Amino acid sequence: MNVQGSPRDEAGPFVFKGSFIMWIVVGLGNPGGKYSMNRHNIGFMALDAYCASVGGPAGTLPKWKDEKQALVTRLKMDDVEVLFVKPQKYMNNSGEAVQALMHFYKIPVERLIVLHDEIDIGFGAIKIQKNRGPGGHNGLKSINEKLGTQDYIRLKLGVGRPPHPGMDVAAYVLQDFSSEEQTHLHDFLSVAGDAVESLIFDGYDKSATKFTRKPIELASRGL
Numbered sequence: 001m002n003v004q005g006s007p008r009d010e011a012g013p014f015v016f017k018g019s020f021i022m023w024i025v026v027g028l029g030n031p032g033g034k035y036s037m038n039r040h041n042i043g044f045m046a047l048d049a050y051c052a053s054v055g056g057p058a059g060t061l062p063k064w065k066d067e068k069q070a071l072v073t074r075l076k077m078d079d080v081e082v083l084f085v086k087p088q089k090y091m092n093n094s095g096e097a098v099q100a101l102m103h104f105y106k107i108p109v110e111r112l113i114v115l116h117d118e119i120d121i122g123f124g125a126i127k128i129q130k131n132r133g134p135g136g137h138n139g140l141k142s143i144n145e146k147l148g149t150q151d152y153i154r155l156k157l158g159v160g161r162p163p164h165p166g167m168d169v170a171a172y173v174l175q176d177f178s179s180e181e182q183t184h185l186h187d188f189l190s191v192a193g194d195a196v197e198s199l200i201f202d203g204y205d206k207s208a209t210k211f212t213r214k215p216i217e218l219a220s221r222g223l
Helices: 039-054 091-105 138-147 169-173 179-202 204-210
Strands: 003-005 022-027 065-067 070-077 080-087 112-118 126-130 153-158
Touching: 022 039, 022 091, 039 070, 039 080, 039 112, 039 153, 039 169, 039 179, 070 091, 070 179, 080 091, 080 179, 091 112, 091 138, 112 138, 112 179, 126 179, 126 204, 153 179, 179 204
Parallel strands: 022 080, 022 112, 112 153
Antiparallel strands: 003 070, 065 070, 070 080, 126 153
């Protein structure tokens, strides 16, 4: 796949020869270094890993820019322009940036993909769904409220539930991935990037079947 950085025409959305297609891919997380390896930030991690792997013009890393209360980078994937977004107003207000960018670039909700942590599937599992409730995820709640719909594509990245029933879920997702989990993150995030590409080029139905993935078996979970 040919991927390159593509600056936006100042007059409006991306315009390039022969096409006028654009997607917005949102990774959820909290801004700031202290959150960078938290389970709750796997959406940010997935976008960072994918954008670093495909690179920008002449092999450079894509540059993230401040726009509409988010960090964004724009890549041209074959003949499709894609806007990658990391909201910067903390998880509970993620919808503000998503709404503002979708309105500015006139992107329909059918071309929105949101990557986020999912506690109801084990670490390393992947599930693609749309038109589902937020399931207690505050970032998704914010997006649903601002867009007035939940009918968009979600790429659920499994982080599992706390190892002990009495542990607070919010505290768990704000912890860093364990050392064992971190050894698997590269491959996990690589598959997530492949799933994003598939959603854009192959469509929802094929991608949802192809990228349903079971959890990674962890030795620590068996203790």
